[in-house]
Each structure stands twice: as structure tokens, then as C-alpha cells.
Amino acid sequence: xxxxxxxxxxxxxxxxxxxxxxxxxxxxxxxxxxxxxxxxxxxxxxxxxxxxxxxxxxxxxxxxxxxxxxxxxxxxxxxxxxxxxxxxxxxxxxxxxxxxxxxxxxxxxxxxxxxxxxxxxxxxxxxxxxxxxxxxxxxxxxxxxxxxxxxxxxxxxxxxxxxxxxxxxxxxxxxxxxxxxxxxxxxxxxxxxxxxxxxxxxxxxxxxxxxxxxxxxxxxxxxxxxxxxxxxxxxxxxxxxxxxxxxxxxxxxxxxxxxxxxxxxxxxxxxxxxxxxxxxxxxxxxxxxxxxxxxx
Amino acid sequence: xxxxxxxxxxxxxxxxxxxxxxxxxxxxxxxxxxxxxxxxxxxxxxxxxxxxxxxxxxxxxxxxxxxxxxxxxxxxxxxxxxxxxxxxxxxxxxxxxxxxxxxxxxxxxxxxxxxxxxxxxxxxxxxxxxxxxxxxxxxxxxxxxxxxxxxxxxxxxxxxxxxxxxxxxxxxxxxxxxxxxxxxxxxxxxxxxxxxxxxxxxxxxxxxxxxxxxxxxxxxxxxxxxxxxxxxxxxxxxxxxxxxxxxxxxxxxxxxxxxxxxxxxxxxxxxxxxxxxxxxxxxxxxxxxxxxxxxxxxxxxxxxxxxxxxxxxxxxxxxxxxxxxxxxxxxxxxxxxxxxxxxxxxxxxx
Numbered sequence: 001x002x003x004x005x006x007x008x009x010x011x012x013x014x015x016x017x018x019x020x021x022x023x024x025x026x027x028x029x030x031x032x033x034x035x036x037x038x039x040x041x042x043x044x045x046x047x048x049x050x051x052x053x054x055x056x057x058x059x060x061x062x063x064x065x066x067x068x069x070x071x072x073x074x075x076x077x078x079x080x081x082x083x084x085x086x087x088x089x090x091x092x093x094x095x096x097x098x099x100x101x102x103x104x105x106x107x108x109x110x111x112x113x114x115x116x117x118x119x120x121x122x123x124x125x126x127x128x129x130x131x132x133x134x135x136x137x138x139x140x141x142x143x144x145x146x147x148x149x150x151x152x153x154x155x156x157x158x159x160x161x162x163x164x165x166x167x168x169x170x171x172x173x174x175x176x177x178x179x180x181x182x183x184x185x186x187x188x189x190x191x192x193x194x195x196x197x198x199x200x201x202x203x204x205x206x207x208x209x210x211x212x213x214x215x216x217x218x219x220x221x222x223x224x225x226x227x228x229x230x231x232x233x234x235x236x237x238x239x240x241x242x243x244x245x246x247x248x249x250x251x252x253x254x255x256x257x258x259x260x261x262x263x264x265x266x267x268x269x270x271x272x273x274x275x276x277x278x279x280x281x282x283x284x285x286x287x288x289x290x291x292x293x294x295x296x
Numbered sequence: 297x298x299x300x301x302x303x304x305x306x307x308x309x310x311x312x313x314x315x316x317x318x319x320x321x322x323x324x325x326x327x328x329x330x331x332x333x334x335x336x337x338x339x340x341x342x343x344x345x346x347x348x349x350x351x352x353x354x355x356x357x358x359x360x361x362x363x364x365x366x367x368x369x370x371x372x373x374x375x376x377x378x379x380x381x382x383x384x385x386x387x388x389x390x391x392x393x394x395x396x397x398x399x400x401x402x403x404x405x406x407x408x409x410x411x412x413x414x415x416x417x418x419x420x421x422x423x424x425x426x427x428x429x430x431x432x433x434x435x436x437x438x439x440x441x442x443x444x445x446x447x448x449x450x451x452x453x454x455x456x457x458x459x460x461x462x463x464x465x466x467x468x469x470x471x472x473x474x475x476x477x478x479x480x481x482x483x484x485x486x487x488x489x490x491x492x493x494x495x496x497x498x499x500x501x502x503x504x505x506x507x508x509x510x511x512x513x514x515x516x517x518x519x520x521x522x523x524x525x526x527x528x529x530x531x532x533x534x535x536x537x538x539x540x541x542x543x544x545x546x547x548x549x550x551x552x553x554x555x556x557x558x559x560x561x562x563x564x565x566x567x568x569x570x571x572x573x574x575x576x577x578x579x580x581x582x583x584x585x586x587x588x589x590x591x592x593x594x595x596x597x598x599x600x601x602x603x604x605x606x607x608x609x610x611x612x613x614x615x616x617x618x619x620x621x622x623x624x625x626x627x628x629x630x631x632x633x634x635x636x637x638x639x640x641x642x643x644x645x646x
Contacts, residue, residue, distance in 0.1 A: 021421055189417035190427070193477070196375050197431030197484055198404035207430060211421045294421055295466045 021211060021294070028291040035287025042280035045273075049096030058087035060094040060247050069263040080266035082252065083259050084245075088269050095247035096273070098159060102232035102241065102248075103225050103277065106163050110170035111221045117171070118178025119213060123186050123205065133179060136172040144169045148231055152240045162241035166231055170224055177220045181213040215289045222285035226278030249273050308406070308487060309353070311389045317488055317520050318351040318374070318407075323383035325369055329593065339593045343369040345544040347383075350622060351488070356514070356521040358535030358552065360528060360567065362589055366544040367524045368412075371492040374522065375409050376400045388487075405435070408481035412493035414473035418465035425450065425461035428480045442483075449479040452516075453509060471502035475509065482513065488520040496525055507534060528571055532556050537626075540564045543592050543600045546619055550627030560629035563601045599632065611639045 029035060048055055057076060064085030072080040072088075079088040121132040139147065152165035185191060186209065194204045233250010235241035242248040244255075252270040260267045324347070326340035344366045351357050359367050372378045374385070376392070384391060387406065391397030411417035418427055428446035433439055447457035453475040465473055474494060481489050491510070495503045507530065514521060525531050531538060531552070538555045540548040540563065548561040559565045566585035573579050585604055590596050596603045602612035611632055619630040632638035636645060 020426060021423065024423075189411040189413055190419045192372075192377050193409065193411060193417050193480065194419075194430060195377060196404055196409050197434060198401040199431060199434030203430075203434045207422070208419050212419070292421070294464050 024294060025288075025291045028294075029287065032287050032291060035284060035291070038280040038283035038287070041276065042284060045096065045277055045280065046100060048093055049100050052090075052093035052097060056087075056090035056093045058090040060086060060090040061245055062086060069259050069266060071263060072265055079269050080263065082256060082266065088252075088266055091247040091252060092249065092269060092273050095249050095252060095270070098242055098246065099229055099232065099249040099274075100277070102159065102163055102166065103229035106166035106170055107221050107224045107228050109167045110174050110224075111217065113167070114171040114174030115178040115213075115217050115221075118175040118180075118217075119182050119205065119209065121175070122179040122182025122213075123209060125183075125186070129179070132175070136175050139168070139172040144227075145231060145234060148235060149238060149240065152235055157240045157243070159242060162232060162235045165235070165240075166228055169231070170228070174217065174221060174224070178213055178217050181216045182209060185209050185212045211292070215292050218285045219289050222281040223278075225281045226274065229274050229277065309388070313353050315353070315389055316350040316386075317353045317388055318522075319384070319386040320350070320374070321348045321384040321386075323347040323370070323373055323385070324381045325366075325373055325378065326381055341592050342544050342595055343592060344373060344380075345595075347541075347544070347546055348619075348622060349539055349546065349549060351520060351522060354518070354520055355536040356523055356534055358531035358538040359522065359524045359541060360526060360531050360538060361541035362567075363526065364589060364592065365541045366592075367526075367541055368492055369544075370541075371409065371490045371522070371524055374490055375407060376403060377409075405484055406486055407488045407490065408484050408486040409490040409492060410474070410477045410481050410494040412496055414470050414477055414497060415465070417477055418473055420465055423462045423464060424468070424476045425457065427465075428476065428483050431480070431484045446479070446483060449482050450476075452482070452513070453479045454505075455479075469502075471498055471506060474498060474506055478506075478509070478513070482517065485517075486519070488522065490522045490524070492524045493526070494523075495530065496527060503530070510534070528556075528568060540567065543589055543595050545600060546630065547601065548627075548629040548631075549619070550629075554627045558627075560627070560634055561601075561631045562605045562607055562633075564629070566604075599630070607633060607640075607642055609640055 057078070064081070067074070067077070067081045067085040069083055070077060070081045070085075072078060074080060077087050077089070079092065082088055082091065117132050117136075121129040142150070148162075148165045148169045151168055152161050155161040155164065191204065191208055194208045195201075229250060232241055233248065233253060236243075236248050236251045237254045242251055244251060249270045253274070256263075256267040256270065323344055325344040326342050328337040329339045329341060330336065331338040347366075347370060349357070359370065361367050369378070373380050373383075385403075386392070387398060387403055392403050393400050418424065422430075425443055425446040428449060429437075429439070429442035432442040432445065437445070443461075447461050450457040450461055455472060455475055460468070460472065460476075465476070468476065474497075477494070478489075494510075495506050498506060510521070511534065513519065521534070523531060523534055535552045537550065538552045539546055540555070540561065542563050548555065548559065548564045555564060556568065559568055563585070569584035587604060590600070590603055596613070597616075598614050599605070599608075599612045599617050602608040605612065609632075615632070615638075617630045617632045617635065617638065620628045632640040633642050634644060636643050
């Protein structure tokens with residue numbers, strides 16, 4: 001009680017600087033260098049994908065029979081060349097556009113839909129919960145890769161359908177995480193107290209339930225981003241997602257896989273790109289989660 | 297703000313001081329127990345059975361009983377946090393949730409609740425002044441104004457708003473959290489507050505402070521309390537009338553002093569005798585009532601207390617005693633010994 005807190009010295013009557021919950025979260029994030037670093041890295045990756053045409057040193061489609069599988073640094077090819085002699089850096093920059101799109105958009109949409117469904121299921125309980133969760137269980141019965149392949153196979157290939165397929169695959173697990181977290185929060189007295197004010201349900205959900213559910217959902221969603229990139233590449237590999245010669249990290253990984261003994265360093269490049277992206281996502285959401293946990 | 301509150305309270309007082317603030321008739325809640333994969337209802341927990349009572353304006357009604365006797369269920373039913381299976385609830389002359397009466401939302405605006413577990417009853421991710429201001433904001437008070445009022449209420453419950461307003465619940469002690477809970481209930485400018493074991497989890501010294509605070513607030517905000525507790529001493533101190541519950545039923549109800557000096561129901565007497573004696577010479581060696589309460593899934597026939605009652609006779613197992621109609625007497629007990637016509641050998645003379 002004797003600890004001085006900022007604003008405590010302000011005269012009575014006048015309101016000292018007040019941060020709401022999200023203000024506090026932002027304040028805490030600003031003093032978390034690790035999270036800030038990975039946020040910057042992620043921003044860099046996204047920006048470099050957006051500005052790929054300006055940044056790429058070579059044409060990503062330009063093949064060369066004599067420059068196949070050259071090591072990094074070979075005649076201006078900073079990251080080497082692939083099995084068809086194309087510049088790996090240029091392809092990574094261009095490939096980032098589709099890869100990031102397929103990695104993030106399905107997770108984002110699935111978080112909104114699955115998280116929303118889980119919130120409703122967890123809060124409503126009873127029959128509503130049973131209906132929603134049993135439908136999700138049906139999706140759970142299939143391995144996620146198989147399900148993605150089946151859905152995009154049924155709808156036809158292409159980036160758009162691939163994203164829809166991935167979204168559908170990610171909804172059930174996100175729904176389950178949200179439902180579990182909501183069920184735990186729902187039975188706490190502060191939710192009853194909020195309901196006891198007679199406030200509309202949406203306000204109770206928004207102010208008292210959501211903030212306590214968002215943490216686990218965000219963490220899980222961010223870990224799904226890397227899964228999404230890999231799954232997208234799997235779809236591309238089967239000819240259901242991105243079509244060659246379109247650059248895509250997953251496709252590149254698949255193609256270069258065969259050259260792992262000839263040019264291991266070049267082979268690793270798309271993997272490193274995927275790794276950096278998913279690590280940034282994970283660290284960012286972990287930082288967000290700990291900033292949101294005001295108790296620590 | 298405070299004087300305005302009082303004026304507003306007078307306007308909301310529709311029936312005058314004679315009309316009970318709350319009338320509860322035949323309130324019933326049986327929780328189904330589902331078993332098997334199909335979730336068939338195999339039994340019911342009879343948490344609250346045919347409970348009728350009134351709460352007068354400005355009084356404090358204490359509700360006591362062992363754990364599991366249905367005290368908290370009554371509280372949640374009164375707030376409509378759970379829906380009753382049957383029964384009427386009339387708030388200041390208006391039936392709740394019925395045509396021509398008031399809605400549940402209207403009821404909740406006038407009745408607030410303070411919960412037992414001060415830790416889980418505050419949102420861990422919300423500064424406490426925002427928790428207090430949540431209700432008023434939800435009903436359209438501008439945010440800045442509502443937070444200002446919340447800070448004023450913090451002062452009223454004895455906490456410095458500059459020091460405590462922006463804190464999170466984990467930064468407060470149990471007593472401070474309970475003060476916040478009280479402030480949150482007050483923020484809705486209620487006419488009645490249900491205190492469900494509100495001080496039970498606090499240290500004795502803190503408990504006394506909070507009880508004094510509650511008494512002071514009751515006077516200045518013109519409140520009516522329903523005070524639920526298992527602590528008989530506290531209930532006697534704060535209550536005007538006391539209602540004793542056993543296995544979902546009312547066994548005795550009456551003015552606090554009468555109950556404590558002349559309890560009529562054997563269960564009430566046992567409860568009172570189970571208080572630890574302060575005088576070592578009066579220390580008793582045996583518990584006045586033995587065993588646990590019977591299972592509320594299949595409560596005993598007749599009088600539900602007959603399995604533990606020292607005065608039990610065959611009539612107790614066969615026929616349920618009646619509490620008597622409201623208004624007959626101030627002090628009523630549901631016991632065959634109180635009914636000259638019951639056939640109980642120890643029944644009072646007519």
C-alpha cells in the first residue's frame with residue numbers, strides 16, 4: 001500500500017491519468033523489447049512481401065540452365081539459385097505474398113468464426129453447446145491434412161479455394177480452445193455480477209468474458225500460422241493450391257528438397273523464411289498474452 | 297449525487313412503507329441430475345422447496361442454515377441468475393417477469409448482490425473502478441461520469457480512489473475487494489442488496505469493519521438487506537428478522553431477538569447450541585446435532601429434520617409440519633411440537 005504508483009500524487013478530485021485495460025496492455029507491450037523486436041521482424045517480412053517487385057534483384061521466373069543450384073553469393077544471387085536457375089531471394093520475396101496470405105488469412109478468419117462459435121457455445125451451454133461442439137467433433141474425425149485436401153479437391157484448386165479449405169480446417173480446434181476458456185470464465189462470480197446489473201448480454205461478453213478468453217485463443221491461433229503455411233504448401237504440392245512456376249515458400253521447399261545433398265544451404269532458405277515468420281508470430285502473441293495478463 | 301439518490305429512492309417507493317419490498321411465494325428450484333450417455337434426468341436435487349417469505353422495506357432479513365441448505369440458491373433465484381421452477385416474486389407490488397409486472401432487467405436494476413468469493417467476483421483484467429462503473433455505463437451513463445461516480449463510491453466504502461481506483465483485483469486484499477464489491481452493488485443505486493456470505497471469508501477484524509460499513513451504507517442509501525450467512529453471531533448482530541433454512545425449506549422465521557432467545561424449532565436450537573461457548577464452564581463435549589444433513593436428492597419424508605431430531609416421533613416421519621401462513625404471527629416454526637393438533641406428545645397446549 002505504501003508503494004507509490006504513477007498518478008497517486010495527483011490532487012483529489014481531478015482525475016489522474018487513467019489507463020483502461022487495453023491502455024495498460026499497450027503500455028506493458030511498449031516496455032517488452034523481445035516482443036517489440038519480433039513485431040518489427042514480422043512487419044519487415046510482411047513489408048518485404050508487399051514491396052517484393054521493388055526489392056527483388058532478379059525476375060523470379062527467369063530460368064537459367066547454367067546457373068542451377070548455385071550457392072549463396074554467386075554472381076549477385078545473394079541466396080543462391082534453385083533447381084531451375086532462378087534467383088532464390090527474388091522468389092522468396094515474391095513467394096512471401098502468397099505464402100503469408102495463405103498462412104495468415106485462414107487463421108485470421110478461422111479465429112473470428114471459430115472463436116466466436118466457441119464463445120457462444122461456452123457461454124450458452126446446454127443444447128447450443130452440444131450442437132456446436134458435436135458438429136466440430138465431426139470435423140475432428142478427419143486428419144487435418146486429409147480434410148484440407150478433400151475440401152479443396154472438392155471445390156477445385158486455386159489459392160482462394162485453398163484458403164477456404166484451410167479456414168474450415170482451423171475452425172474446430174480454435175472453437176474448442178475458445179469454448180474451454182469461456183466455460184471456465186462463465187462460472188466465475190464476476191460474470192454473474194455483471195449479469196446482475198441487468199446489462200445487455202453482448203456488453204457482459206465483450207467486457208468481462210472476451211478479455212479472459214482472448215489470451216489462449218491468440219496463442220493457439222499464432223501457432224496455427226506456421227501450420228497453415230506448411231499445409232498450404234502441401235496443397236500446392238498436390239496441385240490444389242499455388243501452381244508452379246508461381247513462387248511459394250512451401251512449393252520451393254518441396255522442389256528444393258530433392259537437391260538437399262547438392263546444395264543444402266539453398267534448400268534451407270525457404271524453411272528459414274517459414275521459421276522466421278512463425279517464430280515472430282509466436283513470440284508476438286506470447287508477448288501479447290503476457291501483456292494482457294495484468295496479474296504478473 | 298447522494299441527496300439526489302435519496303429523492304429518487306422516494307420516487308421509486310411505490311407502495312409506501314407498509315408494502316413489503318419483496319414478497320416471495322412458494323419459490324421452488326429442483327436441479328436435475330442427469331446420468332448416462334443420453335443425459336436422462338435420473339433425480340432432482342431439491343435445493344429450494346416451497347419457500348415463502350417477505351422482506352419489509354428498510355429491514356435486514358438474515359438467512360441462516362448449514363452448507364447446502366439452499367441459502368445461496370435462494371439468493372441467485374431472487375436475482376434471477378437462475379430461473380425458479382415455480383413460485384412468485386413480487387417486488388414492491390410488481391410481479392417479476394410477468395405480464396403487467398416488472399421485467400427481470402428492471403428487477404436487477406433495483407436489487408444487487410454481493411458475492412462470497414471476493415476474488416472471483418471481480419474481473420481480474422479490469423481496473424476496479426471500471427468494474428464498478430460497468431453497470432451504469434451499460435445503462436447509458438457517459439463513461440467519464442460513470443467512472444467519476446465509481447470513484448466517489450470508492451470514497452464511500454472507505455477506499456482512496458486516487459490510490460485504489462486504477463488497481464487490479466490482485467493488487468487488493470480480501471477486505472478491500474469486498475469493499476469494491478459493495479461499491480459495485482451501490483453503483484446501480486439499488487433499493488435492496490443481497491449479501492451472500494459477503495463477510496464470511498474475511499478475517500474477524502476486517503469482517504467487523506465491513507459490517508459497520510454495511511450498516512452505515514444502509515442508513516445513508518436507505519437500503520434493504522437480505523443477509524445470508526452461516527455465522528449466527530454476525531446474523532444476530534445485523535439482522536432485524538432471521539429465517540432459518542434446512543434442506544431447502546424454511547424451518548423457522550421471526551424477529552432476531554426472539555429467535556436467539558426463544559428458538560422454537562429443534563434445528564434452530566441445535567444450531568444455536570453449536571456456537572462455540574466463550575465461557576469454558578459452558579463448553580459442551582458433544583455436538584448438539586450429529587451427522588451431516590441428509591441428501592437433498594431424496595429428502596426424508598415428513599419433517600425433513602426428523603432423522604436428526606432428538607424429539608422425533610412417528611408423526612414427524614409421516615407428515616410434514618407447516619410453517620403457518622404469513623401474517624399470523626411474527627415468529628413461526630415448522631414443527632409438530634408447535635401445533636397442538638399435530639398429535640406429537642410434546643406439542644404445546646392449545
